[in-house]
Amino acid sequence: MEKDIDRITKNPDTDIVIRVDDFGGKRGLTIREFVRGERYNGFTKSGTRIPADKFKQFKEAINSIDEKELMEAPVESTSSSPPSAEQKTIQSSNGSGPAPAKTTKKTASKKIETDIPEEEF
Numbered sequence: 001m002e003k004d005i006d007r008i009t010k011n012p013d014t015d016i017v018i019r020v021d022d023f024g025g026k027r028g029l030t031i032r033e034f035v036r037g038e039r040y041n042g043f044t045k046s047g048t049r050i051p052a053d054k055f056k057q058f059k060e061a062i063n064s065i066d067e068k069e070l071m072e073a074p075v076e077s078t079s080s081s082p083p084s085a086e087q088k089t090i091q092s093s094n095g096s097g098p099a100p101a102k103t104t105k106k107t108a109s110k111k112i113e114t115d116i117p118e119e120e121f
Contacts, residue, residue, distance in 0.1 A: 015034045
């Protein structure tokens with residue numbers, strides 16, 4: 001038995017379908033994307049299934065969400081964290097940032113001077 005509970009439009013080509021169904025002989029709640037396109041119309045792999053015996057726990061979790069908190073604008077990070085080694089490499093290779101400073105790396109017997117940032121050693 002399959003019973004669609006609701007369809008929520010995600011975008012013009014995709015709906016989120018909520019349904020009660022049987023899968024492998026077990027009842028549960030399925031939340032899955034349904035797409036409409038030129039090559040394929042139907043459910044995608046994107047989604048989840050809540051077994052009937054876990055539905056109460058799922059419902060309690062959903063009901064515990066504060067809608068006001070959910071609708072708040074995301075807080076942008078105000079910390080100015082330093083760029084990662086990957087960002088530095090990208091910046092220096094495309095000319096969008098300063099070249100990395102020379103780094104002196106001590107070894108057991110001598111100092112080695114390189115153009116590679118210390119984070120990449």
